Amino acid sequence: MATYRCTVPATPANELVVAQLDAEGRIAADHRRVADDLIHLTLTDAEIAVLEGLGLPVTRGDPLQVRDLRDDVGDAGGGGVDIVTGFVSAYLDGPGIAAAITALAAAHPTLCTLTTLPEATLGYDGGFAPAAGPASVQLLRITTTPASHAKPGFLLIGGTHAREWMNPLIAAEFASQLLNNYAPGSVDPGVQAINALVDGLDLLIVPVLNPDGLTYSIHDDAGWRKNRRSNGGGCFGVDNNRNYEVYFGGAGSSGLPCDETYRGAYAFSEAENRNIRFLLDEHPNVLVGVDLHSYGQQILRPNPMGGSFIASEPVSAADDAIYVGLESTLRTAIQTVNGLAYSLGSTSNHAGPSDEYMFFAHRVFGFNTECGLDFQPPWSDATGVIAEMTSGLRALAESTRTLALTTPTPLSVVQCIDRTGSMIAFGYEAPARQNAKRFIDLLSLGDSTAVVSFADPNPGVTPPADRAHVEAPLTLLDDPGDAASVQAAVDGITFGGWTPIGAGLQASGAQLAGIPAPRAVLLISDGFQNVDPTVASALTTLPAGLRVYTVALGPAADAPLLQSIATSTGGMFLNSPTALDLHLAYNDMRAGITDQGLVMNQVDSVPISDIPVEAGADELTVSVSTLEAKQSEVVLISPSGRPVSADDWGATVTRGEGYTNISVLRPAPGVWRLRRGERGSASAVAAFVRSPLRVRLSAPSFVEKGAPVTIGLRARFDKRVLRPPRLSIESVWQDRLALPEGLDPDRDAEKLQALLRQSRPRARRRIWEGPSATLPQGFSTVTIRADGRLPGGSPFVRVLRRTIQVP
Numbered sequence: 001m002a003t004y005r006c007t008v009p010a011t012p013a014n015e016l017v018v019a020q021l022d023a024e025g026r027i028a029a030d031h032r033r034v035a036d037d038l039i040h041l042t043l044t045d046a047e048i049a050v051l052e053g054l055g056l057p058v059t060r061g062d063p064l065q066v067r068d069l070r071d072d073v074g075d076a077g078g079g080g081v082d083i084v085t086g087f088v089s090a091y092l093d094g095p096g097i098a099a100a101i102t103a104l105a106a107a108h109p110t111l112c113t114l115t116t117l118p119e120a121t122l123g124y125d126g127g128f129a130p131a132a133g134p135a136s137v138q139l140l141r142i143t144t145t146p147a148s149h150a151k152p153g154f155l156l157i158g159g160t161h162a163r164e165w166m167n168p169l170i171a172a173e174f175a176s177q178l179l180n181n182y183a184p185g186s187v188d189p190g191v192q193a194i195n196a197l198v199d200g201l202d203l204l205i206v207p208v209l210n211p212d213g214l215t216y217s218i219h220d221d222a223g224w225r226k227n228r229r230s231n232g233g234g235c236f237g238v239d240n241n242r243n244y245e246v247y248f249g250g251a252g253s254s255g256l257p258c259d260e261t262y263r264g265a266y267a268f269s270e271a272e273n274r275n276i277r278f279l280l281d282e283h284p285n286v287l288v289g290v291d292l293h294s295y296g297q298q299i300l301r302p303n304p305m306g307g308s309f310i311a312s313e314p315v316s317a318a319d320d321a322i323y324v325g326l327e328s329t330l331r332t333a334i335q336t337v338n339g340l341a342y343s344l345g346s347t348s349n350h351a352g353p354s355d356e357y358m359f360f361a362h363r364v365f366g367f368n369t370e371c372g373l374d375f376q377p378p379w380s381d382a383t384g385v386i387a388e389m390t391s392g393l394r395a396l397a398e399s400t401r402t403l404a405l406t407t408p409t410p411l412s413v414v415q416c417i418d419r420t421g422s423m424i425a426f427g428y429e430a431p432a433r434q435n436a437k438r439f440i441d442l443l444s445l446g447d448s449t450a451v452v453s454f455a456d457p458n459p460g461v462t463p464p465a466d467r468a469h470v471e472a473p474l475t476l477l478d479d480p481g482d483a484a485s486v487q488a489a490v491d492g493i494t495f496g497g498w499t500p501i502g503a504g505l506q507a508s509g510a511q512l513a514g515i516p517a518p519r520a521v522l523l524i525s526d527g528f529q530n531v532d533p534t535v536a537s538a539l540t541t542l543p544a545g546l547r548v549y550t551v552a553l554g555p556a557a558d559a560p561l562l563q564s565i566a567t568s569t570g571g572m573f574l575n576s577p578t579a580l581d582l583h584l585a586y587n588d589m590r591a592g593i594t595d596q597g598l599v600m601n602q603v604d605s606v607p608i609s610d611i612p613v614e615a616g617a618d619e620l621t622v623s624v625s626t627l628e629a630k631q632s633e634v635v636l637i638s639p640s641g642r643p644v645s646a647d648d649w650g651a652t653v654t655r656g657e658g659y660t661n662i663s664v665l666r667p668a669p670g671v672w673r674l675r676r677g678e679r680g681s682a683s684a685v686a687a688f689v690r691s692p693l694r695v696r697l698s699a700p701s702f703v704e705k706g707a708p709v710t711i712g713l714r715a716r717f718d719k720r721v722l723r724p725p726r727l728s729i730e731s732v733w734q735d736r737l738a739l740p741e742g743l744d745p746d747r748d749a750e751k752l753q754a755l756l757r758q759s760r761p762r763a764r765r766r767i768w769e770g771p772s773a774t775l776p777q778g779f780s781t782v783t784i785r786a787d788g789r790l791p792g793g794s795p796f797v798r799v800l801r802r803t804i805q806v807p
Contacts, residue, residue, distance in 0.1 A: 001045050003163070005040040005061035005374075014056055017038060025261040026050055028225060028239075030350060031296045031370065033123020042375060044260060046224055064163065064222035064376060067091055068732025074379035088559065090379065091165045093218040094124070094211030095131050100172055101138055101207050107421040108179040111198060112142045112586035117206070117275035122229055124212045131451035135211040135307035137275050139307040139426070142203040145798035149648045153202040153286035154400045155364070156393065157276065157354065160240050160291055161211025161226045163375045166382050167292035170371070170389045171207040177390060192399065200401045202285055202649075207539070209272050212376070213694070216698040222376065227272060229264075229364055231257035238264040241368070242352040243273045246360045263352055277353065280362045281640035285667070287650035288326065288400040290368045294385075296343075296370035301328050302359045303346035313792040314360070314616040316692035317660040317718050318406040326399055333395035337388035358569055359613050360794070363666035389531055405665065406618050408690060410446040411518040412474060414508040415439065415594055418525035419453040419495045426526050426554040429495050431579040431627065434658055435586040437487045438625055439522070440588055441654045441661050442688075450474040450511045451489050454504030455497035456531040464533060465502040465665075469493075487656075501561070502538035507540040519546060520571065520593045524582070525562060526553035534717070535561060539568060549592060551585045551781075552803075555576075555735065559779055563805060567701045571611030575779045575803040577734040577763075581788055583625045583684030588801050591688055596621075597695060598799045600687040611672040611687045613639075614796035619690040622674060624683050625659035636659040639670030644775065669794060692718045694785055695798040702805035703775070709804055713786050715796075725788030725798075729768035733780040777806045 022029035027047040033040050048058050074090030105114035120134040158171035179192040212229050217224040226237025235257035242253035244269035253263040268274050304315040347353045358366030373387040423429050451471040458463045508521045549571040552559040566573035572592045574585040591598045624634050638642040646653040650665030683718035698712035715722040786798045
């Protein structure tokens with residue numbers, strides 16, 4: 001079947017028909033352009049028949065010809081390295097590119113490794129006998145640290161579509177420029193730029209993804225686009241750039257095996273696509289990826305506004321801003337060579353392309369580039385396209401090396417810790433220290449934190465100003481050692497005395513005076529205010545807008561007072577009946593203070609937990625904590641099954657006394673798994689997601705006895721309002737400890753401990769049948785799980801908890 005360069009009159013009706021046929025996958029018109037009142041397309045005989053059958057006049061131009069029938073394809077015997085004029089001097093087939101890359105890697109063994117991706121192709125079946133049979137798909141990895149994934153990764157893919165002969169050469173030329181120009185110690189600015197890329201990046205280059213198709217196009221059918229799968233009935237090939245799982249089967253692809261855009265029987269049906277999935281699974285450090293295509297002089301990528309078949313995609317404003325910067329860098333560097341300004345666009349007109357898979361499945365800023373104005377231009381024209389594209393790729397790689405990702409707004413938070421004698425009596429001293437230190441480890445570099453404690457160790461004698469101690473002043477966490485110094489201050493707290501909650505509030509507010517938002521106080525207490533200053537007077541001294549988050553520890557704390565503090569300042573209150581509940585409460589407070597979402601917050605002892613992470617997340621943080629000083633090994637496993645390593649780019653693993661925190665930047669969406677050895681003692685397990693998704697809870701702090709409590713949620717992704725999520729709600733009512741008249745927890749510790757040994761606090765759990773329920777008198781902690789959908793349809797989960805009082 002022949003393939004021709006064609007034109008169709010560019011009337012509005014004709015343009016609409018061509019666009020519709022492209023969307024239906026009946027023709028591959030993604031490379032069309034309009035010039036001189038004509039639509040320029042490259043069409044097979046079958047595609048021409050489709051257009052003519054609908055009444056469109058098609059003018060056939062020159063046919064695409066195999067390499068051996070042309071005299072304008074360069075020196076076919078070439079292949080030597082020449083940095084000034086290019087890596088190769090002719091169009092090469094699959095074996096030719098493989099040989100050139102093998103020679104290049106052999107010449108630079110200390111800078112690169114050449115491997116083959118796991119799956120061989122189905123095999124070349126054309127008339128060029130030396131290439132018969134399955135082919136390996138090469139991966140050239142350029143890095144000075146091959147044992148590590150700590151550096152940012154840059155992925156380049158060539159040869160996806162067989163008839164686009166320039167793209168494997170662009171990949172080979174790019175690799176050649178890096179390896180042959182690398183010269184540590186050079187004072188030449190151009191060489192220094194190359195050195196920075198080789199030293200600072202993990203460069204992953206797949207020169208030819210579809211070697212069978214490339215070889216078939218070179219030798220047998222110049223217009224061949226797909227791979228060489230036999231589909232039966234005389235139909236061959238799957239379009240590898242319609243076979244990825246994201247939006248698989250949508251518009252711009254075809255389900256008919258003979259069509260040029262046939263997507264395959266199912267997503268990842270093809271070995272070539274599975275190889276890219278494997279590569280991205282095994283290299284979580286890849287931040288930017290380019291799949292080289294031709295033609296059209298375009299730079300394409302996922303877009304918040306979607307495309308012709310999907311109206312909206314979960315591309316956040318922050319990610320879109322990064323995309324804009326990257327594509328601008330690429331476009332400008334291309335333009336500096338030949339003066340050509342590539343246009344910008346969206347790949348969301350075609351379902352199943354590589355860049356949307358990269359971005360939505362792996363959080364990689366993926367691009368499809370459409371270079372040049374022909375699939376197989378004369379070699380004299382191809383060299384200019386190769387030069388402009390390698391210029392763009394070098395600039396894009398440099399932007400990858402220095403990429404500034406979305407980071408949380410720095411916050412300032414003071415932990416205000418009750419250090420009275422009742423904390424020892426109730427058994428909260430150790431959990432309070434442990435969670436205070438865990439909270440510090442969960443803050444980000446750039447945050448600031450302080451620790452204040454309050455107690456009156458000598459009632460009637462201690463001056464009011466000394467009833468709160470600044471254990472650690474507000475400290476900027478810009479170095480890992482800063483957190484250690486604040487944690488040491490937590491270890492240095494001495495417990496004992498009566499409860500001046502007001503003094504703690506005053507001292508905490510003073511630490512945050514003049515500090516810009518966001519800022520907050522996290523206050524934990526197990527007792528009753530029994531020493532001046534009063535809470536009411538202390539609240540008047542707090543900086544305007546300062547939110548106070550409070551936790552009532554144990555069954556005897558003054559929960560109504562602590563709840564009123566949180567409510568009056570716009571903070572959040574939680575009741576914590578047990579020591580392990582404090583771990584959960586700290587997780588809730590951390591989520592509220594940092595404005596991150598919780599997708600899990602529970603106590604369990606199972607060895608494996610599933611953690612759902614939505615598309616578009618900027619960071620996943622998992623925290624596992626237990627009451628025991630020692631903890632079994634904790635391993636976080638990606639959706640692909642790869643364990644997270646502390647050596648991975650963007651990964652942080654922090655271990656403390658009885659806890660492990662693991663953070664991953666730009667986590668892949670899907671179900672992550674947390675493995676914790678064998679079933680053992682109960683642990684608090686939390687998973688936080690920093691994301692453009694915001695889920696806001698509407699719930700009362702208290703209701704009158706007998707009145708129903710109604711829960712409401714609102715969800716949005718950036719500024720886009722989402723459909724209300726589905727809610728699953730349960731509440732736990734916890735009995736309060738009735739203290740005998742005259743018993744003060746701080747003054748009568750021995751009597752309190754005896755009372756605790758005799759008491760049997762009751763708890764009552766209830767599963768709600770809808771968003772409303774009536775709660776028993778006292779305090780109930782309500783847990784809400786929200787299941788919803790983002791723009792584009794991908795799922796999300798959020799877990800929220802609130803304590804509600806029925807007086």
